Structures are given as structure tokens and as C-alpha cells.
Amino acid sequence: MSVPDVASSLLRLEETFSACLGRINAVIFKPLLRAGSFENAKLFFQLNDHFQAVWDLTEENHRRLKETLDVSESASARDVYLIRKTDLFCDTYIQYFSTFANCVVVQGFDHAARNKSEIWKLHKPSLQQFLQDFSLDTSITVALHTVLQKPFQDHLQQYSLVLSKWKETADQGPEKEAAANAAHQVAKLRSFVSQALDEACLTRSLWKSLGHKFVDILCVPERRLLEDSQNLVVFTNTGRSDRILLFNDVLLLLQGNNFQSFDLKLVWVDATSRETGRNTIHIRTPEEQFFLLAQKPETRAVWEWKLNQAVRQALNGKRDFPLWGEAGEGQDPPLCRFSVFTFKGEGRFKNATYEGEWCLGKPHGQGKLTWPDGRNYVGDFKEGLEHGFGICLVPRISEDRYDCYKCHWQEGRMNGYGICEYGNETVYKGYFKDNVRQGFGILENFSPTEPLFKYTGHWENDKKSGYGIWDDKERGERYIGMWHEDQRHGAGVVVMQSGVCYRRKFHMDKMVGSGILLLEDDSAYEGNFTRDLTFIGKGKLTFPNGFTLEGTFANKSRHGLQTQGVLNTSGEQMDDTLAKLQLGQEEFPVERRWEGLFSRFQEFVSSGGQAEMEEAFMGFHVQTSRELRKSQEYLFCHRGTEEAPGKADFLEELVEHQEKEAMQNYLEQALRTSLHPLGKLLKALTSVFQATYSGIGANKHLLAMAQEEVKYYAKMIWEFYQGLVHLALDVKDQNPEEDTKERDLNGPGLILPLILPSFYPEFLMLYMLYHKKEDDLYCQGIAELSLFPDVKLLEFLDVQRHLWPLKDLVLTSNQRQSLIKDRCFLSATECLQTLITTVDPREKLGILQNTYEEIEKTVLRVLGKEYSLPMDDLLPLLMYVVTRASIQHLGAEIHLIRDLMDPASEGGMYDFLLTALESCYQFIQKETRLPQNWQASEDF
Incomplete structure (x- = not known):
């Protein structure tokens, strides 16, 4: 058979089938759909839609093929709609037979056959005649089943025969390939139809064999x-x-x-x-x-x-x-899938709906749990339990509020770092273990209707235990000390907004024994006193002028404070021992203050620096907003827009930056970002330092405690850094002892200048308060000396006259003094004034050396020759520059440099210049009081 014959055969086939579909439509679908409602009528409406789609497709194929053959006696494969649109034909027949199978499953033809409407009864003779044409002499139910599927299956068989002949007669090339593909698709379609009908008949037989209880619940058309x-x-x-x-x-x-x-x-x-x-x-x-x-x-x-x-x-x-x-x-x-399931069995998840990832029958990966009572958990799961980072919302009883837990979980329990926002406007940021606060954490209350407080410190079994800082913002006081079972217990220091502070011992929140009370006027009381600072019992009160009152104190409400004792008015000047007494160092050894914080970082290193556990050990940055607490979007909040570097990334960088200069640059960058473990540690230490020494804690009696704390921070960060370096070398299979070169490095000294900016505001304030008395005298001296003209000041300071920069002075004929002040040694003065713009003690010492060099340059210009300044010449010149620079709080700056400078600088040029600056500072305090009749000599 040739291609034209095959095309003609297909045309006749479509014409015959279309006529058959027209009779089926007229005899079965039209009357049945007009007959009114009956059981499963909806399925017949769907079946009719798909039937009409098959009919339309048949008509379209017939029309296009006829147009082609009318123009020419032959047709190519690309002109035949059936071959070009085989996928469309397959989809249309699949939809028809799938719906037909649904009718079979739910015994839809039985229900249709039993339809008692008048319309259906009137069409039954026509249906009987139609069935006789099909040689069917059986029940209406069987007849409907046969008529609505057999012609379609027979037609598909004819399609297969036609396409096979087309494939055989077509020439090699696209024509043959297109026909072969269409034949293959129709063959698969016929297999699908046969299997679908077999499954439907098997399923219908099952439902007939089962009781009505099962069928009513389980019988679904698509099943x-x-x-x-x-x-x-x-x-x-x-x-x-x-x-x-x-x-x-x-x-x-x-x-x-x-x-x-x-x-x-x-x-x-x-x-x-x-x-x-x-x-x-x-x-x-x-x-x-x-x-x-x-x-x-x-x-x-x-x-x-x-x-x-x-x-x-x-x-x-x-x-x-x-x-x-x-x-x-x-x-x-x-094995891993995404699905939704509601738990019915007993257990923690009872009645909860889980939507998310699964593995081997258990939630595993990311997902969301929702309970009927409003509880929500969104986050990571492992083997059926919350494990990893997750956010949990828990409704509060009888309140339209939620407690929100954003933290790390382990085997269904909160473990690791978390941020919890409670419905009562209290926020906790810290560590958990087995669902309770454990380790270091910060609890703060923001409620406008409740007393404001903040606790920064250690927890044990959900209670404050160990070293911690409590801010009572209503009373305006801060407690620094030991806790047990949510009670102040052990040594403690209390500082108040007024500047008063005291040291006591506590037993379950009650003060016991004697203590020391330091008042804002520098009076000091040693003995027993109440929380409202009332003296009770034996004690000793030392006044700022050195007088002492020692005896027994009592408080009579009507008569005020009464005492029996000895008042010593010998007039001896009180030394600074009590005025500058330091608290906290002996009571709270620095290595024991923040054990729970440092232990987490040490645990991170010892665990191998696992990137996936970094947040659990060291915390994370998360954007919080109580406004979003109730919304579902809040459950999917992000922990930051930047991705933290993975383990391999920062460990690789550690190895690459081992030379001293590269190491310093690396440390500076690492400490600057909270995405790096070192930066996270510094951020945590900054928070505890501010909690202790900012605001109310800015008390001069805590300076030494703050000093040793910052130095200890530098020591611990260096140890942590070394641990990371060893870990990095171990990852690269290098021996740290062999590959790490011996360096003449003071590790903590390298770290200290890098971290000091994070603590500098609080630190400098403590220095200013501690040295306020000396700085006040210094400022008074500066105020007096600033009134002097240049010449008079140079003369008063005993600056050698041959060193005076006369070219910088504009003199009158009568008075040998400068008409424009502050012109002498101007470059040195401006250089020294930059001292307050830096934080690093090394930079401050560098500025001091630059100031010295600027003085030397001016002297060289004046003398016109090389000249080495002896101490007797340098000190008056430096005194002049310090006076003209007028640096506020110079005493605080000097002592900060002295306390934090690198020990390697001791005995060198930096030490010499700093000693000279100290001498100038002391001179301005003590030696600037001039006789009222003092005048500068007019002789040069």
C-alpha cells in the first residue's frame, strides 16, 4: 500500500469514527445528561467533556487531512494532524479513559442504567436499536460500559495499523521517523488504556467484596x-x-x-x-x-x-x-521527601501537623510543626526530632501573646545558643541545655508596665547561679557578684546611680556580716549597714578631711542617725587609700568571671571547628521584631543577609596569614566582623563589659577590675586564636609544632590594641573618674597658664632664651611680649593635640614621639645647627607645648597609656617621653601658683 492509499484509508477511518461518535452522543450522552441528577452524575458530565474533546480532535484530523488530499493526491507526515500532534491525541484519550475508569470503579454505569427519568425512558428504544447495531444483546449497564469504551479502543487499534503502514511505505528520513514515533506513542497509549481498564475492573470487584463500612469511607473514583x-x-x-x-x-x-x-x-x-x-x-x-x-x-x-x-x-x-x-x-x-502529615498517636507531636522534609518515616531536614493550640515550630529536624536551628512560638495561657524561642535544638530539646522573646516583653539571649537556661545568658525586661531590669551572667537549671550583673533600673543600682538559685549569694559589689558603692557578702539575697560603703563625697564607712544605707551596729566612718568617727550606730526614725563613739579630729589629711579603694578584684578572680562564655568558644575549637555547630556554640545574629511575633512570616525570619564563612574558608585563611604583618591584618579583619568566630567572641565580651562598667557601673572604684578584665580578654582571644591555628594546621595534616615558626611575639600585646576600641568609651570614663581630682587641679593650672603671653610663659617655665623661636614672635617697642599668642612651637602643639583622637596606646606613644621630633625641628631651625636636647632643656619646652595644647583629662590619658602599654616599651624612648609628660602634668598641678606681685623680667 502506498502513502496516498494510507492517507485515504485514514480519512475514511476518521469519517466513520466521527459518525459513530455522533450516534453515541445523540443516543447516550444527550439524553443521559438531560435526565436530571443521579448518583455520580458529575462523573458523566466530566466524561462527556472528554468525549467531546475526542470528537473535536477526530473532526479536526479529518478536516485537515481532507483539505490536504483535495489539493494533492498525497500527504506527507508533517501534513497529518495525527502525526504532528500525537502528544495531544494521547493526552485527550488518556483523560477520556481515566474518567471512564473512574465511572467503572464507582459503578457509575449501574447508576445511570437505573435512571428513572422520563427523558431516559423515552430514549431507551433508540438505545436498544443502537445496541443491536453493535450486536449487543445484554443489560443496559453492560451495554453502556461496552459502547463507551470498545469503539475507542478499536479506533486506537486502527490508528496503530494505519501508522504502521505509513512507517513501512514512507521513505527513509524525517517522514519515516515521524510516523514511527507516532506509531510508538499510540502503542503505549493502547497499553495504558488496557491497564487502566483492568485496574478499574479489579478495583470495582474489590469494593463489591468489601462491606459498606469500608466502601463508604475508602471508595474514591481515582483510587x-x-x-x-x-x-x-x-x-x-x-x-x-x-x-x-x-x-x-x-x-x-x-x-x-x-x-x-x-x-x-x-x-x-x-x-x-x-x-x-x-x-x-x-x-x-x-x-x-x-x-x-x-x-x-x-x-x-x-x-x-x-x-x-x-x-x-x-x-x-x-x-x-x-x-x-x-x-x-x-x-x-x-529517601528524602517533602510532605504534610498530622500526628494522631500519643506523644509530644500528638495532633500536630508537620509540613516539611522527611526521611525514612521521620521529619528530617527543614519543616514546620503546628499544634491546634497555636504552638508553632519552624526549623531543622533530625530523625524525627527538632535538631539544629529552629523558631518556636508558644501561646501564653489567658493572654493574646506568644513566647518566641529562636535557638538551637538537639534531639528535641533546646541546646546551645538562643534568643527568646517572651510575651511579657522580657528577652533572653544566651545558652540553653535540655530546654532550660544553662551557661551564659542575658535576660532583660522591656515592659513599660513592669519594673525594668537586666541580668547578664551565668545560669544553672534555669536560675541565676554563679557570677552575674543585675541592673535594677527602678532603684538605679547595679549588683556585681555571685548568685545561687536566683538569689544574691556570696561576695557582691553594689554601685548606685548617685556614685555610692559598697561591698558586702550575701546569703540568699540578704546582706550578712560587715562591709565597706564608699560615699560620693569620698567618705568611707566600714561596718554593718542596711540596704537603704543606714548605719547599724559597730562601724567606722572616715570623712574626706581625715576626721574619723568610730563607735556604735543606731537609727531612730524620729531623731535620725545616732552614735556612741569616738570622733578623731586630729586633722591628719586622709590619704587616697579609701578615696581610690578598688573593689571586685579579690572577690571575683578575673579567670572565673565569664567561664560560661569562654567555655563555649573553647568547646567550639575542641569540637573541630564544625561550621554547622558554630552558631550553637557561639551565637548568631538575628533581626528581631516584636511586631512580627504573631505572624506566620515571623516564623521564617532570617538570621542575617550575609552567609557566615564555612569552616574550610576561615581555617584556610588562618594558615595563609601566619607572618607577623599578615597575621595582624587578619586578626584586625576577623575581630571586626561578627561572622568570624573571633569577631563573635569580641562581640560577646563587649556586651558583658558594657553591662558591668557602662552607665551606673561607671564608678572609679571599679577601674582596676576593668583593667585586668580587658587584659584577660586579650589573653583569652589570643589563646582562642592559637587553638584555631592548630586546628587549621591539623585539618591540612600539618604538625603545628613543626610548621609554626618560633616568633618573638607577645600575643596578648598584639591583641590588646585591636580590641581596645570596643571597650574604650567605658574604659576612658573610668580613668577620668578615677583621676578627676588631679585632672581638676591640672585644668585649673592650664587655665592660669593660658593667660600668659608666649614670652612670659617661656620665661616662667625657665626655657633657655637661646631656644626661644623669636622669629615666630611679633614684638612691640614697649612690651617684649607676643601680640599673637600660641605661635611658638605651633607644629608640636598641634601634634600633641591629636593624642585624644586615638585609642591604641601604641599610637598615643607614637604621637608623643612625633611631638618630641617637632620640638627638635623648631630648635634646629632656631639654632641653625644640630642640637641634642638634654632633659633640662626638653622638660621646659615640653611643659610649654603641653600648656598650649590644653588637653582635657590628660591625667586619664597618661595613666591609660601607662597601664596598657606594651611591656617591651619600658625603659626605652617611649617610656622616657611618657615619664617626661607625667612630670609636666604633675608640675602644672602643683607649681603654677604664682605670687600676685610676680612679673616677667624684661631682659632677654
């Missing part, structure tokens, strides 16, 4: 029976089961009059288990596990394959084409 376990033994947790049925969407377990249904999307098939025999299949679901035991290996293999393919198709959301054909053959469903 198909794939396999029946009549040849299997099923073992469950509660014993042996009667029967198991595999459908295309669920796995059904029958046990007497009861059943359990398992969504195939959440069924895992483990054929490797041999717990009850070698022909066993282990079935896992979110809440149940059971075993299928086959008598023969062949049976087990069939069930395993069908189970896996059914699960895979359910996950894909569509059946294979054909149903057990090429599309999924040999592919097993993935």
Missing part, C-alpha cells in the same frame, strides 16, 4: 487497587494483620472490622531488613512500622517493586505512561 496481600502474611506492632491492599495513593491495612490507611507519599519500603525472615519487606510510616512476609522470593520481589513504583508515582503526582512501563522502570523513590 485504584494495585496489589492484594492475600498471598502475604502481615505483622504489625499489635500482632498479625488480616490483609494489606496497595492502591495508587494509599496503603491499606485491614484488621477485622478496622483499618489503617497510609499515604504512599509517606511510605518507605526497606527490603534489606531480615528481621523476620529472608522474604521480609520492612514498611516504615510516620507512626507505624510493620513487616510483609512472603512465602516465595518471587512474591516478595513483586510486592517490593510495585510498592516502590507506586510510592514514586504518588510522589510525582501522576501515573506512569503506560502505567507500569518505561517512565519509572527501575527507579526507586527518594
Whole structure:
């Protein structure tokens, strides 16, 4: 047969089939759809829609082919609609036969045949005649079933024959290839139709065999029976089961009059288990596990394959084409999936709905849990439990508020760092263990209706225990000291907004024993006193003028404070021992203050620096907003827009920056960002330092405590850095002892200038308060000396006259003094004034050296020759520059430099210049009081 003959044959085939479809439409669909409502009528409306689509497609194919043959006697494959649009034909027939199968499953043709409407009765003779034409002499039910599927199957068979002939007669090339592809697709379609009808008939038979209780609940038009376990033994947790049925969407377990249904999307098939025999299949679901035991290996293999393919198709959301054909053959469903499930069994998840990732029947990966009472958890899971980072919302009883927990979880419990915003406007940032606050943490209350407070310190079993700082913002006082069971217990220091501070011992929140009370006027009391600072019992009061009152004190409310004792008015000047007494050093050893904070970082290093555990150990940055607390969007909040560097990244950089200069640059960058472990540590230390010494804690009696704390920070950060370096070398399989070069390095000294800016504002304030008395005298001296003209000041300071820069002076004829002040040694003065613009003690010493060099340059210009300044000449010149620079709080600056300078600088040029600056500072305090009749000599 030639191609033209094949095309003509196809044209006649479509014409005949179209006429048949017209009769089916007139005799069956029109009267049935006009007959009114009957059971499953909706399915017949859907079937009619797909029937009309097949008819339209047939007509379109006929029309186009006829137009082609009218123009020419032959047609190419690209001109034939059936060949060009084979996918469209297949989809249309699939939809028709799928709906037809749905009607079969729910016995839709039985219901249609029993329709008692007058319209249907009037058309029954026409239907009978139509059935006789089909040679069908049977019931209406069987006839409907046959008429609505057999012509379509026969037509598909004719399509196969025509396309096969087209493939045989076409020449080699695109024509033959197109026809062959169309023939293959139609063959697969016929296989799909045959399998779909078989499944439908098998499923209908099942529903007829089961009781109405099961059918009413389980019979769904789209549900198909794939396999029946009549040849299997099923073992469950509660014993042996009667029967198991595999459908295309669920796995059904029958046990007497009861059943359990398992969504195939959440069924895992483990054929490797041999717990009850070698022909066993282990079935896992979110809440149940059971075993299928086959008598023969062949049976087990069939069930395993069908189970896996059914699960895979359910996950894909569509059946294979054909149903057990090429599309999924040999592919097993993935172990990790995304699905939704509501837990029914007893346990912590009862009635909770989980939406997220699963693995082997358990939540695993990222997901969301929602309870009916409003609880929510969004985050990471591992093997069925919250594990990793997660956010949990818990509604408060009888309140329209939530407690929000954003933290790390381990095996279903909060473990690691977390940020918790409670519904009462209290926020906790710190560490948890087994759902309770444990380790270091900060608890702060922001409620406008409750007393404001802030606790920064250690916790044990959800209670304040160990070293901690308590801010009572209502009373305006801060407690620094030890805690036990939420009570102040042990040594403690209290500082107040007024400047008063005291040291006491506490026992379960009550003061015991004697203590020392330091008042704002520098009076000091040693003895017993109440919390409202009332003296009680024996004590000694030392006044600022050196007088002492020692005796027994009592408080009579009507008569005020009374005492019996000895008043010593010998007039001896009180030294600075009590006025500058330092608290906290002996009571709170620096290495024990923040153990819970440093231990987390040490644990991170010892754990191998695991990037996935970095947040749990060291905290994270998260944007918080109480306004979003109730919204679902809040559950998906991000912990920052930047991604933290992974373990491999920062460890690689550590190894690459081991030379001193590169190391210093690396440390500076690492400490600057909270994305690096070193930066995270510095950020945490900054928060505890500010909690202790800012605001109320800016008390001069805490300076020494702050000094040793900052130095200890530098020591611990250096140790932490060294631990990371060793870890990095270990990762690269290098021996730290061999590959780390010996360096003449003072590690803490290298770190201190880098971290000092983070603490400098609070630190400098403590220095200013501590040295306020000396700085006040210094400022008074500067105020007097600033009134002097240049010449008079140079003369007063005993600057050698041959060193005076006369070219810089504009003199009158009568008075040998400068008309424009502050012009002498101007460059040195401006250089020294930059001292207050820097934080690093090294930079401050560098500025001091630059000032000295500027003085030398001016002297060189004046003398016109090289001249080495002896101390007797340098000190007056430096005194002049210091006076003209007028630096406020110079005493605080000098002592800060002295206390924090690198020990390697002691005895060198820096030490010499700093000593000279100290001498100038002391001179200005003590030696600037001039006799009223003092005048500068007019002789040069």
C-alpha cells in the first residue's frame, strides 16, 4: 500500500469514527445528561467533556487531512494532524479513559442504567436499536460500559495499523521517523488504556467484596487497587494483620472490622531488613512500622517493586505512561521527601501537623510543626526530632501573646545558643541545655508596665547561679557578684546611680556580716549597714578631711542617725587609700568571671571547628521584631543577609596569614566582623563589659577590675586564636609544632590594641573618674597658664632664651611680649593635640614621639645647627607645648597609656617621653601658683 492509499484509508477511518461518535452522543450522552441528577452524575458530565474533546480532535484530523488530499493526491507526515500532534491525541484519550475508569470503579454505569427519568425512558428504544447495531444483546449497564469504551479502543487499534503502514511505505528520513514515533506513542497509549481498564475492573470487584463500612469511607473514583496481600502474611506492632491492599495513593491495612490507611507519599519500603525472615519487606510510616512476609522470593520481589513504583508515582503526582512501563522502570523513590502529615498517636507531636522534609518515616531536614493550640515550630529536624536551628512560638495561657524561642535544638530539646522573646516583653539571649537556661545568658525586661531590669551572667537549671550583673533600673543600682538559685549569694559589689558603692557578702539575697560603703563625697564607712544605707551596729566612718568617727550606730526614725563613739579630729589629711579603694578584684578572680562564655568558644575549637555547630556554640545574629511575633512570616525570619564563612574558608585563611604583618591584618579583619568566630567572641565580651562598667557601673572604684578584665580578654582571644591555628594546621595534616615558626611575639600585646576600641568609651570614663581630682587641679593650672603671653610663659617655665623661636614672635617697642599668642612651637602643639583622637596606646606613644621630633625641628631651625636636647632643656619646652595644647583629662590619658602599654616599651624612648609628660602634668598641678606681685623680667 502506498502513502496516498494510507492517507485515504485514514480519512475514511476518521469519517466513520466521527459518525459513530455522533450516534453515541445523540443516543447516550444527550439524553443521559438531560435526565436530571443521579448518583455520580458529575462523573458523566466530566466524561462527556472528554468525549467531546475526542470528537473535536477526530473532526479536526479529518478536516485537515481532507483539505490536504483535495489539493494533492498525497500527504506527507508533517501534513497529518495525527502525526504532528500525537502528544495531544494521547493526552485527550488518556483523560477520556481515566474518567471512564473512574465511572467503572464507582459503578457509575449501574447508576445511570437505573435512571428513572422520563427523558431516559423515552430514549431507551433508540438505545436498544443502537445496541443491536453493535450486536449487543445484554443489560443496559453492560451495554453502556461496552459502547463507551470498545469503539475507542478499536479506533486506537486502527490508528496503530494505519501508522504502521505509513512507517513501512514512507521513505527513509524525517517522514519515516515521524510516523514511527507516532506509531510508538499510540502503542503505549493502547497499553495504558488496557491497564487502566483492568485496574478499574479489579478495583470495582474489590469494593463489591468489601462491606459498606469500608466502601463508604475508602471508595474514591481515582483510587485504584494495585496489589492484594492475600498471598502475604502481615505483622504489625499489635500482632498479625488480616490483609494489606496497595492502591495508587494509599496503603491499606485491614484488621477485622478496622483499618489503617497510609499515604504512599509517606511510605518507605526497606527490603534489606531480615528481621523476620529472608522474604521480609520492612514498611516504615510516620507512626507505624510493620513487616510483609512472603512465602516465595518471587512474591516478595513483586510486592517490593510495585510498592516502590507506586510510592514514586504518588510522589510525582501522576501515573506512569503506560502505567507500569518505561517512565519509572527501575527507579526507586527518594529517601528524602517533602510532605504534610498530622500526628494522631500519643506523644509530644500528638495532633500536630508537620509540613516539611522527611526521611525514612521521620521529619528530617527543614519543616514546620503546628499544634491546634497555636504552638508553632519552624526549623531543622533530625530523625524525627527538632535538631539544629529552629523558631518556636508558644501561646501564653489567658493572654493574646506568644513566647518566641529562636535557638538551637538537639534531639528535641533546646541546646546551645538562643534568643527568646517572651510575651511579657522580657528577652533572653544566651545558652540553653535540655530546654532550660544553662551557661551564659542575658535576660532583660522591656515592659513599660513592669519594673525594668537586666541580668547578664551565668545560669544553672534555669536560675541565676554563679557570677552575674543585675541592673535594677527602678532603684538605679547595679549588683556585681555571685548568685545561687536566683538569689544574691556570696561576695557582691553594689554601685548606685548617685556614685555610692559598697561591698558586702550575701546569703540568699540578704546582706550578712560587715562591709565597706564608699560615699560620693569620698567618705568611707566600714561596718554593718542596711540596704537603704543606714548605719547599724559597730562601724567606722572616715570623712574626706581625715576626721574619723568610730563607735556604735543606731537609727531612730524620729531623731535620725545616732552614735556612741569616738570622733578623731586630729586633722591628719586622709590619704587616697579609701578615696581610690578598688573593689571586685579579690572577690571575683578575673579567670572565673565569664567561664560560661569562654567555655563555649573553647568547646567550639575542641569540637573541630564544625561550621554547622558554630552558631550553637557561639551565637548568631538575628533581626528581631516584636511586631512580627504573631505572624506566620515571623516564623521564617532570617538570621542575617550575609552567609557566615564555612569552616574550610576561615581555617584556610588562618594558615595563609601566619607572618607577623599578615597575621595582624587578619586578626584586625576577623575581630571586626561578627561572622568570624573571633569577631563573635569580641562581640560577646563587649556586651558583658558594657553591662558591668557602662552607665551606673561607671564608678572609679571599679577601674582596676576593668583593667585586668580587658587584659584577660586579650589573653583569652589570643589563646582562642592559637587553638584555631592548630586546628587549621591539623585539618591540612600539618604538625603545628613543626610548621609554626618560633616568633618573638607577645600575643596578648598584639591583641590588646585591636580590641581596645570596643571597650574604650567605658574604659576612658573610668580613668577620668578615677583621676578627676588631679585632672581638676591640672585644668585649673592650664587655665592660669593660658593667660600668659608666649614670652612670659617661656620665661616662667625657665626655657633657655637661646631656644626661644623669636622669629615666630611679633614684638612691640614697649612690651617684649607676643601680640599673637600660641605661635611658638605651633607644629608640636598641634601634634600633641591629636593624642585624644586615638585609642591604641601604641599610637598615643607614637604621637608623643612625633611631638618630641617637632620640638627638635623648631630648635634646629632656631639654632641653625644640630642640637641634642638634654632633659633640662626638653622638660621646659615640653611643659610649654603641653600648656598650649590644653588637653582635657590628660591625667586619664597618661595613666591609660601607662597601664596598657606594651611591656617591651619600658625603659626605652617611649617610656622616657611618657615619664617626661607625667612630670609636666604633675608640675602644672602643683607649681603654677604664682605670687600676685610676680612679673616677667624684661631682659632677654
